[in-house]
Amino acid sequence: xxxxxCIKQVVCSxxxxxxxxxxxxxxxxxxxxxxMNRFDEYALEEALLIKETNPNVTIxxxxxxxxxxxxxxxxxLSKGADNGVHILNEELGYCPPRKIAxxxxxxxxxxxxxxxxxxxxxxxxxxxxxxxMTAAFLSIPCAVSVVKEEIDxxxxxxxxxxxxxxxxxxxxxxxxxxxLTIQTGINQPRYPSLSNIVRANSQxxxxxxxSFQDDPTDKVLLLSIDYPAKSSTIxxxxxxxxxxxxxxxxxxxxxxxxx
Amino acid sequence: xxxxxxxxxxxxxxxxxPSYKELLGFGASxxxxxxxxxxLIIPGQNIKELAEQIAxxxxxxxLAVEHExxxxxxxxxxxxxxxxVIRKYMPSNICMMHNVRTCQIAASLSIxxxxxxxxxxxxxxIQNERSVFTRMMFNGKLIGKxxxxxxxxxxxxxxxxxxxxxTPDRTIQHEKTEIIKINENASAYKPIRIIETISKDNRLEExxxxxxxxxxxEIKERIDLIKKIASIFSNAAIGGSRIVCDHGWLPxxxxxxxxxxxxxxxxxxxxxxxGTMQHTAGMKKSGCIVAINKDPNAPIFSIAxxxxxxDLQSFLPILAARYDDRKKNP
Numbered sequence: 165x166x167x168x169x170c171i172k173q174v175v176c177s178x179x180x181x182x183x184x185x186x187x188x189x190x191x192x193x194x195x196x197x198x199x200m201n202r203f204d205e206y207a208l209e210e211a212l213l214i215k216e217t218n219p220n221v222t223i224x225x226x227x228x229x230x231x232x233x234x235x236x237x238x239x240x241l242s243k244g245a246d247n248g249v250h251i252l253n254e255e256l257g258y259c260p261p262r263k264i265a266x267x268x269x270x271x272x273x274x275x276x277x278x279x280x281x282x283x284x285x286x287x288x289x290x291x292x293x294x295x296x297m298t299a300a301f302l303s304i305p306c307a308v309s310v311v312k313e314e315i316d317x318x319x320x321x322x323x324x325x326x327x328x329x330x331x332x333x334x335x336x337x338x339x340x341x342x343x344l345t346i347q348t349g350i351n352q353p354r355y356p357s358l359s360n361i362v363r364a365n366s367q368x369x370x371x372x373x374x375s376f377q378d379d380p381t382d383k384v385l386l387l388s389i390d391y392p393a394k395s396s397t398i399x400x401x402x403x404x405x406x407x408x409x410x411x412x413x414x415x416x417x418x419x420x421x422x423x
Numbered sequence: 424x425x426x427x428x429x430x431x432x433x434x435x436x437x438x439x440x441p442s443y444k445e446l447l448g449f450g451a452s453x454x455x456x457x458x459x460x461x462x463l464i465i466p467g468q469n470i471k472e473l474a475e476q477i478a479x480x481x482x483x484x485x486l487a488v489e490h491e492x493x494x495x496x497x498x499x500x501x502x503x504x505x506x507x508v509i510r511k512y513m514p515s516n517i518c519m520m521h522n523v524r525t526c527q528i529a530a531s532l533s534i535x536x537x538x539x540x541x542x543x544x545x546x547x548x549i550q551n552e553r554s555v556f557t558r559m560m561f562n563g564k565l566i567g568k569x570x571x572x573x574x575x576x577x578x579x580x581x582x583x584x585x586x587x588x589x590t591p592d593r594t595i596q597h598e599k600t601e602i603i604k605i606n607e608n609a610s611a612y613k614p615i616r617i618i619e620t621i622s623k624d625n626r627l628e629e630x631x632x633x634x635x636x637x638x639x640x641e642i643k644e645r646i647d648l649i650k651k652i653a654s655i656f657s658n659a660a661i662g663g664s665r666i667v668c669d670h671g672w673l674p675x676x677x678x679x680x681x682x683x684x685x686x687x688x689x690x691x692x693x694x695x696x697x698g699t700m701q702h703t704a705g706m707k708k709s710g711c712i713v714a715i716n717k718d719p720n721a722p723i724f725s726i727a728x729x730x731x732x733x734d735l736q737s738f739l740p741i742l743a744a745r746y747d748d749r750k751k752n753p
Contacts, residue, residue: 177561180720190565262533262540287562290699291542292523293530296498300534305499305611308527309682325618327682329522334495335615342611347682349669383539387568389560392722400730408731409742412713413749415729416656419711421632421690422746423657 165221165317166275167211169245170268170282170294171204173229173236177287187388189257200236203283207346209353211281212244214315222246224275228253228267234369241364242356248369258386261286261293268294269301270375279322280343284309295345306343307336311350315340425458429514431505433496433524434467435617439477442520442582447481447589449580450518453547453554462486462512466501468494475600482591484598490605492614496524499612502531504605509536514575521579522681529577539571542579543700563699563722581700583707620675627677630660632690635679635706636672637664639695639716639735643672648739649694655746662686664702680705695735698723715739 175181175190176199182191190196200208208225215221225240226249227233237248251267253259272280280299285292292308299306311333312325320340325333327347338344356364394400401408416422428450432443443463450461463481465474466488474487486508492500505528509517517532519525526542533540545566546557553570556578560567627633634653636646646661653659663673665680679686681704691709696702698714698721706712707726714727717734724730731738 175561177564181561181564183565190561261530265534288560289567290558290560290562291530292526293533293540293542296527296530297534300502300531306527306531307612308498309523323615327523328496328617329681330685331620331683333618333620335618337613337615339611348665349675383572384541385570385572387555387570389565389567391720392559392563392566392725394724394730395726395728398724398727398730400724400732405733405738405741406745408733409738409745412729412731412742413745415711415713416690419690421656421658423655 165218165279166277167214167221167223168272168275168277168280169204169208169211169223169225169240170280170298171208171225171227171236171240172201172264172283172286173198173227173233174201174286174288183389184257187390188386189389192256198232198235200239201283201286203285203287203346203348205283205353206348206350207281207283208240208243208245209351210313210346211279212354213351214279215244218315218317224249224277226251226268226271228259228264230254230256237369238364239356241367242361243354244357244360248367249372250369251372251374253374258289260384260386261289261291261297262383265294265297265301267374268298271372272298273302276341278340279315280304280341282343282345284345284347292345295343299343302341302343304341304343305338306345307338308345309347310344311347313344425460426454426516427460427462427512427514428453429462429464429509429512429517431464431466431501431517431519431525431528433522434465434470434473434493435496436494437467437469437473439465439473440520443477444589445582445585446518446520446580447483449585451589452585453516453518460484462514464488464505464508466493466497471600471602474602478597478600480591481589482593482595482597485600487600487602488605489602490607490609492609493605495614495617497612497614498524498527498531500605500607500609501528502535503607503609504603505532506535508603516575517577519579521581525579529579533577538575538577539573540577541569541571544578544580545584545700559700559722563697564720582704626660627662627679627684627686630658630686630688632656632659632692633662633679633686633688633706633709634659634692634694635662635664635696636667636694637696637702638666639697640667640672641695641736643670645735646672648735648743651743652692652694652739655743664696693723693727694739696723697721698726
């Protein structure tokens with residue numbers, strides 16, 4: 165059984181984000197920290213758990229992007245993936261989901277994977293599109309926001325619990341090959357093991373050149389990014405921490421909510 | 424000159440989501456200068472009568488799409504039927520209320536019918552005769568403005584973001600409700616059942632005050648600080664963001680947001696919560712929102728009534744101590 169896990173390298177959004185001078189993307193400098201998209205970490209962990217409980221499973225991790233994305237592919241290997249695939253796209257800055265999905269599908273379509281996993285969304289653009297778009301390019305069934313899965317290789321089906329709103333989950337059975345987008349909380353992603361780190365450092369990645377695109381994929385244009393505006397009616401409390409605490413208690417008291 | 428809009432709503436066991444009214448309001452407002460002709464697509468198991476009723480109530484054209492496997496939202500089945508409907512109707516735009524399933528449909532349709540797709544739209548404006556959509560990015564830390572090259576797009580819009588109400592236009596006569604029965608035996612994606620995972624514990628919904636923890640608390644032990652603050656109120660409950668629950672710092676029964684509980688207490692205190700759309704979907708209707716966050720750019724401040732820019736670790740103990748002082752020396 166072959167599993168492909170699609171991972172994205174994203175900027176650590178805990179650190180402060182600086183904008184490009186043109187305001188179209190974030191400023192990338194030598195000190196910019198990147199990491200594996202948090203949702204994809206859960207997708208990779210789910211693949212590793214499947215490998216632990218099923219025989220003959222190979223896991224490939226793939227990422228689309230410039231040279232620096234090799235780091236997250238290596239991270240994937242150091243957690244236990246078998247092969248790392250780098251679809252080289254030299255463009256820095258924003259890459260729209262359609263383009264990423266097309267690259268992933270072009271590669272995956274030639275490899276006959278039984279299962280493709282990725283995170284529910286990327287932390288940077290938060291569009292939730294790459295998973296379903298990749299499935300659409302490949303014409304395979306897709307379940308999103310998966311919080312539980314169980315494979316039946318004999319019958320080539322996978323039963324998943326797919327999250328809905330307000331605490332509901334839907335149980336769905338998909339035929340394989342299928343694509344799942346994995347939601348956080350489905351597992352606890354592991355740390356890399358020492359032996360896998362050693363292997364990851366020496367293992368060659370499979371590098372694939374970006375495939376030719378015959379139609380313009382940037383139908384959606386990101387015009388600008390900016391910091392969110394504060395609520396126009398917000399009252400930002402001023403003073404020392406003690407003074408702010410007093411002001412808050414007065415607000416709470418006036419609403420008659422305190423004990 | 425009129426523009427055609429296809430709006431797609433959802434049903435679960437033949438019950439329509441009440442948010443379709445909001446969707447109609449949005450559809451009617453998207454081209455403010457012209458007439459908007461709406462086709463509302465209602466998929467479901469046995470939905471024809473409901474589709475007719477909605478057509479009469481709102482004086483709009485509706486299309487019922489029926490299949491046994493549409494008793495739950497079924498992106499896989501809809502993706503097969505919708506491209507043909509869209510080609511026939513030739514709408515300017517296709518819009519849905521944003522949620523997990525519609526987002527999947529939007530993305531997949533975008534490939535199948537080769538149209539641009541923007542998910543999670545929070546507002547829109549016309550700039551230089553072009554529609555520009557605003558949405559959250561980077562876990563809510565930044566907002567992005569997006570447009571499409573062609574003015575024909577697929578959108579999912581955030582519930583509550585557009586409050587334009589829908590007034591039925593009685594001057595036009597809407598077309599008769601259509602129905603498509605799908606005969607296909609769709610075995611690749613088979614819905615089985617819906618499971619309620621949320622606890623029946625209603626403390627969160629019934630509390631006057633919700634004190635909520637986000638990743639700003641940094642370590643599990645600081646949940647105790649959140650509990651301490653909750654204890655100063657006469658009727659308070661504790662909530663948390665999804666990621667706090669994912670870390671096991673709070674049970675999922677405490678999760679507030681799009682996929683967790685939706686609450687609207689008199690007072691909501693967001694402690695170290697950045698304020699992504701996924702979280703605010705569950706609390707933005709609160710009477711009063713107090714946000715405590717050390718990051719002055721946190722998006723939670725864009726919906727808060729009161730903002731405190733402080734580190735939780737030092738500020739919450741001060742708040743608790745000041746409360747105790749007041750109790751001792753009223």
